[in-house]
Amino acid sequence: MGHWWARNIIEPGKLPLLLALFSFVITFLITRSITRMIRAGKGPFRNVSTGGLHVHHVVPGILLTVVGGFGAIGGHREGFGTGVAAVVFGIGVGLVLDEFALVLHLSDVYWTDQGRQSVEVVVLTAALVGLMLLGFSPFGVNNLSSDELQDRVTVAANIALNFLIALLALVKGKARIAVIGVIVPFVALVGAVRLARPGSPWAKRFYRSRPRARAKAQVRAYRHDERWNRVRRRFQDFVAGAPDR
Structure with missing residues (x-):
């Protein structure tokens, strides 16, 4: 120890x-x-x-x-x-x-x-x-070897790529995933490749003429919120107290 x-x-x-x-x-x-x-x-x-x-x-x-x-x-x-x-x-x-x-x-x-x-x-x-x-660095710089860290171009490219992935997750309406993805890039990648949330800038721009994608995104968002919002609310009430009704 x-x-x-x-x-x-x-x-x-x-x-x-x-x-x-x-x-x-x-x-x-x-x-x-x-x-x-x-x-x-x-x-x-x-x-x-x-x-x-x-x-x-x-x-x-x-x-x-x-x-x-x-x-x-x-x-x-x-x-x-x-x-x-x-x-x-x-x-x-x-x-x-x-x-x-x-x-x-x-x-x-x-x-x-x-x-x-x-x-x-x-x-x-x-x-x-x-x-x-635990050792994670912003934008995944900790994943580079000592030789790569000495190469400024490699470091800059790594930071830029991970930043764009986190930004894409944010544009798709997944703010929490994007923020955590700044520290753990793989998390942001998951949010970036999956369907955008309804109402996000990405959905408004690219799902406007794609009714099937828009409907699928709405169903997935509903199921996700139905599954996790209740758990999150119970945790918040336990830690901080229930809000006034």
Whole structure:
């Protein structure tokens, strides 16, 4: 265990990233627990207000993100100070992304269906950072050999190809697959070669005169959403609490 830790975390300088990820996830879970207690009227916690103004926790989150981010950039990959900065940054990001939907809609949608977007962003962010900790690099650069990495043309071509694949998946209306595909190109390739979702730019452009493809895409999207939306909603309700009806 000690050898694995030194080789995969300490030597590559990934300890700050690991600390940031843990503090980010823990902060999100603690914050959601507190807000659910406030919503239920239990415990000692209450909303923070000053002069009739409700101070959302995204505000201290932004401040902590700025302080921790600049502190981590200004430090080295190793050292106590960099570790502290990474933890501060993770806490700030956890507070900010917990109210991502509020920032996106510029409205207090925390306990509405729109507020579920915060949970989706948190889960996606944690997954991407976790993949980077496991050794995946953006646009599949980690798949190149040491000789290929020294060839700038090969690196540039690899990045451009993987970017186009991820972009194609995005144009086909598969945003989550496209984002994950930036880290794991094979995932984006699956989204790029399959049928586009109805209403996506690709479907509007290429399925307009192809009724069979349009109908097949609608059926496939319906079956996919019917299968996974219920699971996703249950998970979101379990983690973050059910929205108001």
